[in-house]
Amino acid sequence: PDLGTEFLERPLANPLMNAAGVWCTLAAQLDALADSEAAAIVTKSCTLVRRDGNPEPRYRALPLGSINSMGLPNEGYLYYLDYAAHHDYDHKPLFVSVSGLSLDDNLTIVAALRDVVLPALLEINLSCPNVPGKAQPGYDFEAMDELLAEVATAYRRPFGVKLPPYFDFAHFDTVAQILNRYEHLAFITCINSVGNALIIDTGQESAVIRPKDGFGGLGGDYVLPTALANVNAFHRRCPTKTIIGCGGVRTGEHVFQHLLAGATLVQVGTALYEEGPGIFQRLARELAELMAHKGYRRIDEFRGRLKTL
Numbered sequence: 001p002d003l004g005t006e007f008l009e010r011p012l013a014n015p016l017m018n019a020a021g022v023w024c025t026l027a028a029q030l031d032a033l034a035d036s037e038a039a040a041i042v043t044k045s046c047t048l049v050r051r052d053g054n055p056e057p058r059y060r061a062l063p064l065g066s067i068n069s070m071g072l073p074n075e076g077y078l079y080y081l082d083y084a085a086h087h088d089y090d091h092k093p094l095f096v097s098v099s100g101l102s103l104d105d106n107l108t109i110v111a112a113l114r115d116v117v118l119p120a121l122l123e124i125n126l127s128c129p130n131v132p133g134k135a136q137p138g139y140d141f142e143a144m145d146e147l148l149a150e151v152a153t154a155y156r157r158p159f160g161v162k163l164p165p166y167f168d169f170a171h172f173d174t175v176a177q178i179l180n181r182y183e184h185l186a187f188i189t190c191i192n193s194v195g196n197a198l199i200i201d202t203g204q205e206s207a208v209i210r211p212k213d214g215f216g217g218l219g220g221d222y223v224l225p226t227a228l229a230n231v232n233a234f235h236r237r238c239p240t241k242t243i244i245g246c247g248g249v250r251t252g253e254h255v256f257q258h259l260l261a262g263a264t265l266v267q268v269g270t271a272l273y274e275e276g277p278g279i280f281q282r283l284a285r286e287l288a289e290l291m292a293h294k295g296y297r298r299i300d301e302f303r304g305r306l307k308t309l
């Protein structure tokens with residue numbers, strides 16, 4: 001089978017890439033992704049100035065996934081613009097994830113990315129759940145609309161958004177209606193971690209991460225059904241947008257399910273954190289094996305074709 005995929009008219013070897021934030025904070029990590037089987041890579045969400053992030057322990061692997069409250073640790077946007085300036089775009093696309101702490105910060109970073117005129121793709125993170133005291137724009141629809149209007153006006157090139165999970169059809173409808181009003185908004189990445197979960201260690205009778213009394217974003221097996229629902233909900237509601245699936249991907253079968261639900265690319269977070277960049281070779285092999293078993297030669301024979309009963 002051929003895992004060939006097209007994203008924004010660009011042919012890719014396969015639909016696989018990392019999720020922003022995982023194995024992508026430092027140049028050496030990004031280089032490892034560039035050298036891996038991932039067909040595209042995205043940077044850690046960046047802010048105006050470098051951040052240490054939250055106190056540790058701030059990440060915990062779990063039998064069914066992970067919980068994190070990293071707190072946006074990153075090297076500052078100029079570090080990732082510099083990385084983007086040296087990336088080989090003929091080899092594979094590079095996305096820059098931006099999560100400014102204010103509208104002004106976002107606009108400063110977006111304008112800088114526009115002005116360096118690179119083929120890098122902008123993914124605006126609307127959904128970081130772990131900055132103490134900051135409500136995420138993804139759950140403030142008026143703030144989201146204002147941010148997108150300002151970014152679309154300033155950036156004037158195709159860009160995408162990283163959304164939090166939604167759990168209500170009224171929210172799917174409202175958010176889709178906002179996103180559909182922005183022509184430059186070319187792709188939608190669903191989902192970010194399921195925010196503010198609480199994992200308890202029974203023996204210690206304690207939370208397992210330090211920040212925010214142990215409340216953190218949930219990833220991994222726990223979130224696959226919610227991720228698939230959000231991919232399919234926005235695939236149905238935003239026919240002119242490309243959907244990138246993210247959440248709960250650990251095997252080729254999970255990649256297949258995201259594609260069936262309507263994703264064009266599929267991002268890997270928790271499983272990449274645990275397994276390392278070699279996971280992309282395994283996922284590509286498992287997806288090809290599943291496609292062969294089902295008699296599919298190409299992804300576009302089943303992508304977005306989820307049946308209902």
Ligand SMILES: O=C(O)c1[nH]c(=O)[nH]c(=O)c1I
Binds near residue numbers: 069072099129
């Ligand atoms: O805590 C983080 O750094 C973080 N953690 C997440 O799970 N999602 C995000 O978008 C971010 I910016």
